[in-house]
Amino acid sequence: MTDKLRVGIIGSGGIAEGAHAPGYKALPDDCELVACCDVRPERAKAFAERFDLAHWYTDYRELLTLPELDAVSICTPPFMHRDATVAALDAGLHVLCEKPMAMNVAEAQDMVAAAGRAGKVLTIGHQQRFSPAAQAVKRAVDAGELGNIYYAKTAALRNRGAPTWGVFHIKELNGGGPLIDIGVHALDVTMWLMGSPRPVAVFGATYMALAHRPGLQNRMGTINIEEYDVEDLAAALVRFDNGATLMLETSWLLQMTERGNAYTQLFGTEGSARLDPFQIVRDVDGVPEDVTPELPPPAPDPPKQPAPSAPAAEDASAGAEAVPAEEAVTWRRQPSVERFVQAALGRAEPLVKPEETLNVQRVMNALYQSAETGQLVEITD
Numbered sequence: 001m002t003d004k005l006r007v008g009i010i011g012s013g014g015i016a017e018g019a020h021a022p023g024y025k026a027l028p029d030d031c032e033l034v035a036c037c038d039v040r041p042e043r044a045k046a047f048a049e050r051f052d053l054a055h056w057y058t059d060y061r062e063l064l065t066l067p068e069l070d071a072v073s074i075c076t077p078p079f080m081h082r083d084a085t086v087a088a089l090d091a092g093l094h095v096l097c098e099k100p101m102a103m104n105v106a107e108a109q110d111m112v113a114a115a116g117r118a119g120k121v122l123t124i125g126h127q128q129r130f131s132p133a134a135q136a137v138k139r140a141v142d143a144g145e146l147g148n149i150y151y152a153k154t155a156a157l158r159n160r161g162a163p164t165w166g167v168f169h170i171k172e173l174n175g176g177g178p179l180i181d182i183g184v185h186a187l188d189v190t191m192w193l194m195g196s197p198r199p200v201a202v203f204g205a206t207y208m209a210l211a212h213r214p215g216l217q218n219r220m221g222t223i224n225i226e227e228y229d230v231e232d233l234a235a236a237l238v239r240f241d242n243g244a245t246l247m248l249e250t251s252w253l254l255q256m257t258e259r260g261n262a263y264t265q266l267f268g269t270e271g272s273a274r275l276d277p278f279q280i281v282r283d284v285d286g287v288p289e290d291v292t293p294e295l296p297p298p299a300p301d302p303p304k305q306p307a308p309s310a311p312a313a314e315d316a317s318a319g320a321e322a323v324p325a326e327e328a329v330t331w332r333r334q335p336s337v338e339r340f341v342q343a344a345l346g347r348a349e350p351l352v353k354p355e356e357t358l359n360v361q362r363v364m365n366a367l368y369q370s371a372e373t374g375q376l377v378e379i380t381d
C-alpha cells in the first residue's frame with residue numbers, strides 16, 4: 001500500500017453521498033476515492049460522475065476484486081452489512097461500515113471474527129463520539145473527574161420523523177425502527193462515555209402506536225403503512241457488569257409538540273456530564289457546581305478543490321488559489337471518515353472498536369427479545 005488509501009463505497013445512497021464521499025474527498029493528501037457500487041445502475045453511475053470516480057459497479061463482489069483498492073465504506077441498508085463487511089475483510093480491505101453494525105449479534109460476531117482473521121481495521125459509523133462535547137466528556141470521565149459512573153440516561157426522540165426512503169421501515173431488511181436508526185447512536189455514545197462496561201441484562205418495551213394511523217403527518221414523507229412493520233418507540237433499562245444502569249428511550253413518532261429531543265446524561269459519585277446542551281458538573285465542598293469548560297472551535301474546512309466535473313486547474317501545484325471560484329467545491333470534513341483513514345494508514349487507533357459496537361448490538365437484540373416476551377433478558381453470549 002502507498003501512503004494514500006484507495007477507497008471504494010458500497011451503496012451509493014443518502015449517507016454515502018452526504019457524508020462518506022465528501023469525507024474522503026476532503027482528504028486529498030491521504031486518500032483517493034476510486035470506485036462505487038449500487039444495485040441500481042443509474043445511482044452508481046450518477047454517483048461516480050458526481051465524485052469523479054474511475055469505476056462503478058452493480059455487484060459489490062466485483063468492486064472487491066479491484067486490485068488497487070485498500071479500503072471500503074459500506075453504506076447499504078443493514079441486511080447487507082455483515083456479508084459485505086466479511087467479504088471485504090476477507091479480500092484484505094479495511095472497512096468502515098455504517099451503523100447499525102449488523103442485523104443481530106451472530107452477524108456482528110462474524111464481522112469481529114473476520115476483522116481478527118484479516119488483521120485489518122473494522123470500524124462503525126458512530127460519528128456522535130467525535131463531537132467536541134462528547135470528546136470533552138470522555139476526557140473528564142477518563143481523568144476520573146466524575147468519579148464512579150453508576151447511572152446514565154439517553155434519548156433520541158422525534159415527534160414526526162420516520163424516514164420514508166430506502167428500507168428503514170421494513171424489519172426484515174433494516175432490523176428494526178428508531179432503535180436501529182437513531183437509538184443506536186444514543187446507546188453507542190453513552191456506553192462509550194460510561195467506559196464501555198459489559199451489558200448483562202435488559203428490560204425493554206417497544207410500541208407501534210402511531211405509524212398506521214390514518215392522516216398522520218410525518219415530516220419525512222408519507223409512511224407506507226402496508227410495509228411499515230417496525231416499532232415507533234423503544235424504551236429500556238440496561239444493567240452492566242459493574243452495577244451501572246442506563247435508561248434509553250428512542251422514537252420516530254410521538255404525540256409531543258417538540259420536533260425532537262436528544263440527550264445523554266451521566267451521573268457519577270463526583271459529578272455529572274451532559275451532551276445537548278453540554279455541561280459538566282462537579283462536587284465542590286458538597287455542592288454540585290457547573291464547571292463546564294469552553295469547547296474548542298470546530299476544525300476549519302479544507303481548502304477548495306476543483307469540482308469533479310470541472311476541468312483541472314492549469315497549475316494544480318499552485319494549490320487552492322489555482323481553482324477558479326465557479327469550479328471549486330469544499331468537501332466538508334467528516335471526523336469519523338478522517339479517523340478511519342488515519343487508522344487504515346496505521347497512524348491512529350480506530351475510535352469506534354467493533355467489540356464495543358458488538359455490545360451495542362447485544363443490548364438492541366436483548367431489548368427486542370424483552371419486548372416480545374415481557375421478561376428481563378440476561379445477556380450471556
Ligand SMILES: NC(=O)c1ccc[n+]([C@@H]2O[C@H](COP(=O)([O-])OP(=O)(O)OC[C@H]3O[C@@H](n4cnc5c(N)ncnc54)[C@H](O)[C@@H]3O)[C@@H](O)[C@H]2O)c1
Pocket residue numbers: 010011012013014015016037038039040043058060075076077078080098099100125126127165166167180181
Ligand atoms: N451515521 C449516520 O448518522 C447515518 C445516517 C443515515 C444513514 N445511516 C446508515 O447508512 C446506511 C444506508 O442508509 P441511507 O440513508 O444511505 O439509505 P439509502 O436507501 O439512501 O441508500 C442505501 C443504498 O444502498 C443500495 N443497496 C441496497 N442493496 C445493495 C447491495 N446489495 N449492493 C449495493 N448497493 C445496495 C440502495 O440501492 C441504496 O442506494 C443504513 O445502515 C443507515 O442506517 C447512517
